[in-house]
Amino acid sequence: MQISSEKVRKHVLIISADGFEDSELLQPYQQLNEEGVSADIASLQAGTITGKHGMEVKASLSVDEANPDDYQMLFLPGGKAPAELRKNQRVLEIVRHFFQQNKPVAAICHGPQILISAGVMEDRTSTSYPSVAGELREAGANYLDQEVVVDGNLITSRKPDDIPAFVGEILALLKEG
Amino acid sequence: MQISSEKVRKHVLIISADGFEDSELLQPYQQLNEEGVSADIASLQAGTITGKHGMEVKASLSVDEANPDDYQMLFLPGGKAPAELRKNQRVLEIVRHFFQQNKPVAAICHGPQILISAGVMEDRTSTSYPSVAGELREAGANYLDQEVVVDGNLITSRKPDDIPAFVGEILALLKEG
Numbered sequence: 001m002q003i004s005s006e007k008v009r010k011h012v013l014i015i016s017a018d019g020f021e022d023s024e025l026l027q028p029y030q031q032l033n034e035e036g037v038s039a040d041i042a043s044l045q046a047g048t049i050t051g052k053h054g055m056e057v058k059a060s061l062s063v064d065e066a067n068p069d070d071y072q073m074l075f076l077p078g079g080k081a082p083a084e085l086r087k088n089q090r091v092l093e094i095v096r097h098f099f100q101q102n103k104p105v106a107a108i109c110h111g112p113q114i115l116i117s118a119g120v121m122e123d124r125t126s127t128s129y130p131s132v133a134g135e136l137r138e139a140g141a142n143y144l145d146q147e148v149v150v151d152g153n154l155i156t157s158r159k160p161d162d163i164p165a166f167v168g169e170i171l172a173l174l175k176e177g
Numbered sequence: 178m179q180i181s182s183e184k185v186r187k188h189v190l191i192i193s194a195d196g197f198e199d200s201e202l203l204q205p206y207q208q209l210n211e212e213g214v215s216a217d218i219a220s221l222q223a224g225t226i227t228g229k230h231g232m233e234v235k236a237s238l239s240v241d242e243a244n245p246d247d248y249q250m251l252f253l254p255g256g257k258a259p260a261e262l263r264k265n266q267r268v269l270e271i272v273r274h275f276f277q278q279n280k281p282v283a284a285i286c287h288g289p290q291i292l293i294s295a296g297v298m299e300d301r302t303s304t305s306y307p308s309v310a311g312e313l314r315e316a317g318a319n320y321l322d323q324e325v326v327v328d329g330n331l332i333t334s335r336k337p338d339d340i341p342a343f344v345g346e347i348l349a350l351l352k353e354g
Contacts, residue, residue, distance in 0.1 A: 034237045060211045
Protein backbone atom coordinates (compact mmCIF):
# COMPACT_ATOMS: atom_id res chain seq x y z
CA MET A 1 0.00 0.00 0.00
CA GLN A 2 1.35 3.38 -1.06
CA ILE A 3 0.16 5.59 1.74
CA SER A 4 1.66 8.88 0.63
CA SER A 5 0.46 8.69 -2.97
CA GLU A 6 -3.12 8.28 -1.81
CA LYS A 7 -3.20 11.57 0.06
CA VAL A 8 -5.99 13.72 -1.26
CA ARG A 9 -6.48 17.45 -1.26
CA LYS A 10 -7.78 18.61 2.10
CA HIS A 11 -10.76 20.92 2.35
CA VAL A 12 -10.42 22.44 5.79
CA LEU A 13 -7.51 24.04 7.63
CA ILE A 14 -7.81 23.62 11.39
CA ILE A 15 -5.57 25.87 13.49
CA SER A 16 -5.14 24.91 17.12
CA ALA A 17 -2.54 24.45 19.85
CA ASP A 18 -1.97 22.86 23.26
CA GLY A 19 -4.95 23.30 25.56
CA PHE A 20 -7.58 22.87 22.83
CA GLU A 21 -11.03 21.77 23.93
CA ASP A 22 -10.79 18.10 22.99
CA SER A 23 -14.32 17.56 21.77
CA GLU A 24 -14.43 20.82 19.81
CA LEU A 25 -11.50 19.77 17.67
CA LEU A 26 -11.99 16.02 17.36
CA GLN A 27 -15.76 15.70 16.99
CA PRO A 28 -16.05 18.10 14.03
CA TYR A 29 -12.84 16.59 12.57
CA GLN A 30 -14.33 13.09 12.65
CA GLN A 31 -17.86 14.06 11.67
CA LEU A 32 -16.73 16.17 8.71
CA ASN A 33 -14.33 13.47 7.60
CA GLU A 34 -17.17 10.92 7.55
CA GLU A 35 -18.93 13.27 5.12
CA GLY A 36 -15.90 13.33 2.85
CA VAL A 37 -14.63 16.68 4.12
CA SER A 38 -11.00 16.15 5.09
CA ALA A 39 -8.86 18.48 7.18
CA ASP A 40 -5.25 19.35 7.92
CA ILE A 41 -4.33 20.48 11.41
CA ALA A 42 -1.75 23.27 11.75
CA SER A 43 -0.24 24.51 14.98
CA LEU A 44 2.54 26.87 16.08
CA GLN A 45 4.90 24.01 15.23
CA ALA A 46 4.19 20.72 13.50
CA GLY A 47 3.92 17.79 15.90
CA THR A 48 1.72 16.58 18.73
CA ILE A 49 -0.59 18.97 20.55
CA THR A 50 -2.47 18.00 23.71
CA GLY A 51 -6.02 18.93 24.61
CA LYS A 52 -7.33 20.25 27.95
CA HIS A 53 -8.59 16.76 28.74
CA GLY A 54 -5.48 14.96 27.49
CA MET A 55 -6.31 13.97 23.93
CA GLU A 56 -3.25 13.99 21.71
CA VAL A 57 -3.62 15.18 18.15
CA LYS A 58 -1.01 15.27 15.43
CA ALA A 59 -0.56 18.62 13.69
CA SER A 60 0.89 17.81 10.29
CA LEU A 61 2.18 21.31 9.62
CA SER A 62 3.11 24.60 11.25
CA VAL A 63 1.12 27.76 10.61
CA ASP A 64 4.19 29.09 8.77
CA GLU A 65 4.03 26.14 6.36
CA ALA A 66 0.25 26.29 5.89
CA ASN A 67 -0.83 27.91 2.63
CA PRO A 68 -4.39 29.21 2.99
CA ASP A 69 -4.86 29.03 -0.79
CA ASP A 70 -4.87 25.25 -0.41
CA TYR A 71 -8.05 25.22 1.67
CA GLN A 72 -11.70 26.05 1.14
CA MET A 73 -12.40 26.68 4.82
CA LEU A 74 -10.79 27.67 8.12
CA PHE A 75 -11.88 26.10 11.42
CA LEU A 76 -10.84 27.44 14.85
CA PRO A 77 -11.70 25.15 17.81
CA GLY A 78 -11.86 26.54 21.34
CA GLY A 79 -10.34 25.81 24.73
CA LYS A 80 -7.20 27.57 25.90
CA ALA A 81 -5.45 27.41 22.52
CA PRO A 82 -6.96 30.58 21.01
CA ALA A 83 -5.44 32.75 23.80
CA GLU A 84 -1.99 31.74 22.51
CA LEU A 85 -2.83 31.64 18.81
CA ARG A 86 -4.23 35.18 18.79
CA LYS A 87 -0.72 36.51 19.58
CA ASN A 88 0.77 34.91 16.45
CA GLN A 89 0.96 37.22 13.43
CA ARG A 90 0.95 34.37 10.91
CA VAL A 91 -2.27 33.02 12.39
CA LEU A 92 -3.88 36.44 12.05
CA GLU A 93 -2.68 36.76 8.44
CA ILE A 94 -4.26 33.40 7.60
CA VAL A 95 -7.55 34.49 9.18
CA ARG A 96 -7.55 37.71 7.14
CA HIS A 97 -6.90 35.72 3.95
CA PHE A 98 -10.11 33.72 4.46
CA PHE A 99 -12.16 36.84 5.18
CA GLN A 100 -10.68 38.75 2.21
CA GLN A 101 -11.52 35.84 -0.10
CA ASN A 102 -14.94 35.42 1.53
CA LYS A 103 -14.18 31.73 2.18
CA PRO A 104 -16.00 30.01 5.06
CA VAL A 105 -14.61 30.44 8.59
CA ALA A 106 -15.99 28.43 11.52
CA ALA A 107 -15.09 29.21 15.14
CA ILE A 108 -16.42 27.79 18.39
CA CYS A 109 -16.12 28.67 22.09
CA HIS A 110 -12.91 30.75 22.52
CA GLY A 111 -12.06 30.43 18.80
CA PRO A 112 -13.61 33.86 18.02
CA GLN A 113 -10.86 35.46 20.18
CA ILE A 114 -8.56 34.89 17.21
CA LEU A 115 -11.04 36.62 14.91
CA ILE A 116 -11.13 39.63 17.25
CA SER A 117 -7.32 39.93 17.17
CA ALA A 118 -7.37 39.64 13.38
CA GLY A 119 -9.67 42.68 13.27
CA VAL A 120 -12.38 41.05 11.21
CA MET A 121 -15.37 41.22 13.57
CA GLU A 122 -16.63 44.76 13.13
CA ASP A 123 -20.34 44.71 12.19
CA ARG A 124 -20.37 40.90 12.08
CA THR A 125 -23.04 38.85 13.86
CA SER A 126 -21.52 36.14 16.02
CA THR A 127 -21.72 34.01 19.09
CA SER A 128 -18.90 32.54 21.25
CA TYR A 129 -18.24 31.15 24.71
CA PRO A 130 -20.19 33.51 27.03
CA SER A 131 -17.04 35.00 28.59
CA VAL A 132 -15.92 36.25 25.16
CA ALA A 133 -19.19 38.14 24.52
CA GLY A 134 -17.99 41.44 26.04
CA GLU A 135 -14.82 41.42 24.00
CA LEU A 136 -16.76 40.62 20.82
CA ARG A 137 -19.09 43.57 21.40
CA GLU A 138 -16.10 45.89 22.02
CA ALA A 139 -14.74 44.72 18.66
CA GLY A 140 -17.94 45.92 17.02
CA ALA A 141 -19.73 42.57 16.66
CA ASN A 142 -23.43 41.93 17.20
CA TYR A 143 -23.45 39.17 19.83
CA LEU A 144 -26.20 36.53 19.83
CA ASP A 145 -26.61 33.84 22.49
CA GLN A 146 -27.54 30.97 20.11
CA GLU A 147 -26.18 27.47 19.54
CA VAL A 148 -24.99 28.50 16.10
CA VAL A 149 -24.91 31.80 14.22
CA VAL A 150 -24.35 32.02 10.47
CA ASP A 151 -23.40 35.44 9.06
CA GLY A 152 -22.31 35.14 5.45
CA ASN A 153 -19.04 33.20 5.42
CA LEU A 154 -18.83 33.11 9.23
CA ILE A 155 -20.20 30.28 11.40
CA THR A 156 -19.85 30.51 15.19
CA SER A 157 -20.98 28.43 18.16
CA ARG A 158 -20.69 28.67 21.94
CA LYS A 159 -19.62 25.34 23.46
CA PRO A 160 -19.29 21.56 23.03
CA ASP A 161 -23.07 20.99 23.34
CA ASP A 162 -23.51 23.10 20.21
CA ILE A 163 -21.31 20.85 18.05
CA PRO A 164 -24.15 19.02 16.22
CA ALA A 165 -25.72 22.31 15.08
CA PHE A 166 -22.27 23.75 14.31
CA VAL A 167 -21.21 20.81 12.13
CA GLY A 168 -24.62 20.86 10.43
CA GLU A 169 -24.17 24.49 9.37
CA ILE A 170 -20.59 23.88 8.25
CA LEU A 171 -21.74 21.06 5.97
CA ALA A 172 -24.63 23.15 4.66
CA LEU A 173 -22.28 26.04 3.79
CA LEU A 174 -19.71 23.77 2.13
CA LYS A 175 -22.37 22.01 0.05
CA GLU A 176 -23.80 25.33 -1.06
CA GLY A 177 -20.40 26.81 -1.93
CA MET B 178 -17.86 21.95 -3.82
CA GLN B 179 -19.05 18.42 -4.56
CA ILE B 180 -18.50 16.73 -1.23
CA SER B 181 -19.79 13.27 -2.07
CA SER B 182 -17.83 12.89 -5.30
CA GLU B 183 -14.59 13.56 -3.47
CA LYS B 184 -14.97 10.58 -1.15
CA VAL B 185 -12.00 8.31 -1.47
CA ARG B 186 -11.58 4.63 -0.76
CA LYS B 187 -11.04 4.06 2.93
CA HIS B 188 -8.22 1.91 4.23
CA VAL B 189 -9.33 0.97 7.70
CA LEU B 190 -12.59 -0.37 9.06
CA ILE B 191 -13.14 0.65 12.69
CA ILE B 192 -15.83 -1.28 14.57
CA SER B 193 -17.03 0.25 17.80
CA ALA B 194 -20.18 1.09 19.77
CA ASP B 195 -21.47 3.20 22.67
CA GLY B 196 -19.08 3.20 25.61
CA PHE B 197 -15.90 3.22 23.51
CA GLU B 198 -12.77 4.56 25.16
CA ASP B 199 -12.75 8.02 23.60
CA SER B 200 -9.01 8.43 23.13
CA GLU B 201 -8.53 4.90 21.80
CA LEU B 202 -10.89 5.54 18.92
CA LEU B 203 -10.28 9.19 18.11
CA GLN B 204 -6.52 9.52 18.56
CA PRO B 205 -5.62 6.69 16.17
CA TYR B 206 -8.39 7.86 13.79
CA GLN B 207 -6.90 11.36 13.63
CA GLN B 208 -3.25 10.32 13.63
CA LEU B 209 -3.73 7.74 10.88
CA ASN B 210 -5.77 10.17 8.83
CA GLU B 211 -2.96 12.74 9.02
CA GLU B 212 -0.73 10.07 7.45
CA GLY B 213 -3.18 9.57 4.60
CA VAL B 214 -4.77 6.46 6.09
CA SER B 215 -8.50 7.05 6.12
CA ALA B 216 -11.10 5.06 8.04
CA ASP B 217 -14.79 4.26 8.09
CA ILE B 218 -16.49 3.67 11.42
CA ALA B 219 -19.11 0.92 11.62
CA SER B 220 -21.33 0.19 14.60
CA LEU B 221 -24.31 -2.02 15.41
CA GLN B 222 -26.38 0.61 13.62
CA ALA B 223 -25.26 3.60 11.58
CA GLY B 224 -25.49 6.87 13.49
CA THR B 225 -23.95 8.59 16.47
CA ILE B 226 -22.14 6.57 19.13
CA THR B 227 -21.00 8.08 22.42
CA GLY B 228 -17.76 7.38 24.23
CA LYS B 229 -17.26 6.64 27.94
CA HIS B 230 -16.15 10.24 28.40
CA GLY B 231 -18.88 11.75 26.24
CA MET B 232 -17.24 12.17 22.84
CA GLU B 233 -19.73 11.74 20.02
CA VAL B 234 -18.59 9.99 16.88
CA LYS B 235 -20.54 9.40 13.70
CA ALA B 236 -20.64 5.81 12.48
CA SER B 237 -21.28 6.01 8.76
CA LEU B 238 -22.43 2.43 8.38
CA SER B 239 -23.77 -0.57 10.28
CA VAL B 240 -21.72 -3.75 10.62
CA ASP B 241 -24.32 -5.43 8.38
CA GLU B 242 -23.59 -2.90 5.63
CA ALA B 243 -19.80 -3.05 6.04
CA ASN B 244 -18.04 -5.14 3.41
CA PRO B 245 -14.67 -6.29 4.76
CA ASP B 246 -13.38 -6.72 1.18
CA ASP B 247 -13.40 -2.93 0.94
CA TYR B 248 -10.76 -2.49 3.66
CA GLN B 249 -7.09 -3.32 4.10
CA MET B 250 -7.22 -3.34 7.88
CA LEU B 251 -9.55 -3.81 10.87
CA PHE B 252 -9.22 -1.70 14.02
CA LEU B 253 -11.02 -2.49 17.30
CA PRO B 254 -10.82 0.26 19.97
CA GLY B 255 -11.45 -0.53 23.63
CA GLY B 256 -13.69 0.69 26.44
CA LYS B 257 -17.04 -0.91 27.14
CA ALA B 258 -17.98 -1.33 23.48
CA PRO B 259 -16.22 -4.70 22.88
CA ALA B 260 -18.36 -6.41 25.56
CA GLU B 261 -21.42 -5.70 23.38
CA LEU B 262 -19.77 -6.18 20.01
CA ARG B 263 -18.45 -9.64 20.87
CA LYS B 264 -22.07 -10.90 21.06
CA ASN B 265 -22.80 -9.87 17.47
CA GLN B 266 -22.32 -12.64 14.89
CA ARG B 267 -21.74 -10.23 12.00
CA VAL B 268 -18.90 -8.57 13.94
CA LEU B 269 -17.29 -11.98 14.52
CA GLU B 270 -17.68 -12.90 10.83
CA ILE B 271 -15.90 -9.68 9.84
CA VAL B 272 -13.05 -10.44 12.26
CA ARG B 273 -12.63 -13.94 10.82
CA HIS B 274 -12.53 -12.50 7.28
CA PHE B 275 -9.49 -10.39 8.17
CA PHE B 276 -7.70 -13.31 9.82
CA GLN B 277 -8.51 -15.69 6.95
CA GLN B 278 -7.13 -13.17 4.44
CA ASN B 279 -4.17 -12.42 6.71
CA LYS B 280 -5.00 -8.71 6.57
CA PRO B 281 -3.84 -6.49 9.47
CA VAL B 282 -5.98 -6.37 12.61
CA ALA B 283 -5.27 -3.90 15.42
CA ALA B 284 -6.97 -4.11 18.82
CA ILE B 285 -6.37 -2.15 22.01
CA CYS B 286 -7.50 -2.43 25.64
CA HIS B 287 -10.76 -4.47 25.68
CA GLY B 288 -10.74 -4.78 21.86
CA PRO B 289 -9.12 -8.26 22.02
CA GLN B 290 -12.31 -9.56 23.73
CA ILE B 291 -13.88 -9.52 20.29
CA LEU B 292 -10.98 -11.56 18.89
CA ILE B 293 -11.45 -14.13 21.64
CA SER B 294 -15.14 -14.53 20.79
CA ALA B 295 -14.26 -14.87 17.10
CA GLY B 296 -12.04 -17.83 18.00
CA VAL B 297 -8.90 -16.49 16.36
CA MET B 298 -6.52 -16.19 19.32
CA GLU B 299 -5.23 -19.74 19.75
CA ASP B 300 -1.42 -19.77 19.64
CA ARG B 301 -1.33 -16.02 18.95
CA THR B 302 0.92 -13.66 20.92
CA SER B 303 -0.99 -10.66 22.21
CA THR B 304 -1.46 -8.05 24.88
CA SER B 305 -4.68 -6.32 26.07
CA TYR B 306 -6.05 -4.40 29.04
CA PRO B 307 -4.72 -6.31 32.08
CA SER B 308 -8.16 -7.59 33.11
CA VAL B 309 -8.50 -9.41 29.78
CA ALA B 310 -5.21 -11.31 30.20
CA GLY B 311 -6.77 -14.33 31.92
CA GLU B 312 -9.39 -14.73 29.25
CA LEU B 313 -6.78 -14.42 26.50
CA ARG B 314 -4.69 -17.18 28.07
CA GLU B 315 -7.77 -19.40 28.36
CA ALA B 316 -8.33 -18.84 24.63
CA GLY B 317 -4.84 -20.21 23.98
CA ALA B 318 -2.98 -16.94 23.49
CA ASN B 319 0.51 -16.15 24.72
CA TYR B 320 -0.02 -13.00 26.80
CA LEU B 321 2.69 -10.33 26.99
CA ASP B 322 2.54 -7.22 29.20
CA GLN B 323 4.02 -4.77 26.67
CA GLU B 324 2.88 -1.44 25.25
CA VAL B 325 2.50 -3.03 21.84
CA VAL B 326 2.78 -6.60 20.54
CA VAL B 327 3.06 -7.43 16.85
CA ASP B 328 2.41 -11.04 15.85
CA GLY B 329 2.14 -11.36 12.08
CA ASN B 330 -1.00 -9.51 10.99
CA LEU B 331 -2.05 -8.82 14.59
CA ILE B 332 -1.17 -5.64 16.54
CA THR B 333 -2.36 -5.29 20.14
CA SER B 334 -1.88 -2.72 22.92
CA ARG B 335 -3.02 -2.35 26.52
CA LYS B 336 -4.35 1.14 27.20
CA PRO B 337 -4.53 4.80 26.10
CA ASP B 338 -0.91 5.50 27.14
CA ASP B 339 0.19 2.93 24.57
CA ILE B 340 -1.43 4.75 21.64
CA PRO B 341 1.78 6.31 20.23
CA ALA B 342 3.50 2.91 20.02
CA PHE B 343 0.29 1.30 18.75
CA VAL B 344 -0.19 3.82 15.94
CA GLY B 345 3.50 3.58 15.06
CA GLU B 346 3.24 -0.19 14.53
CA ILE B 347 0.01 0.16 12.55
CA LEU B 348 1.69 2.60 10.17
CA ALA B 349 4.76 0.39 9.88
CA LEU B 350 2.62 -2.64 9.00
CA LEU B 351 0.52 -0.74 6.46
CA LYS B 352 3.57 0.73 4.76
CA GLU B 353 5.16 -2.70 4.53
CA GLY B 354 1.99 -4.37 3.19
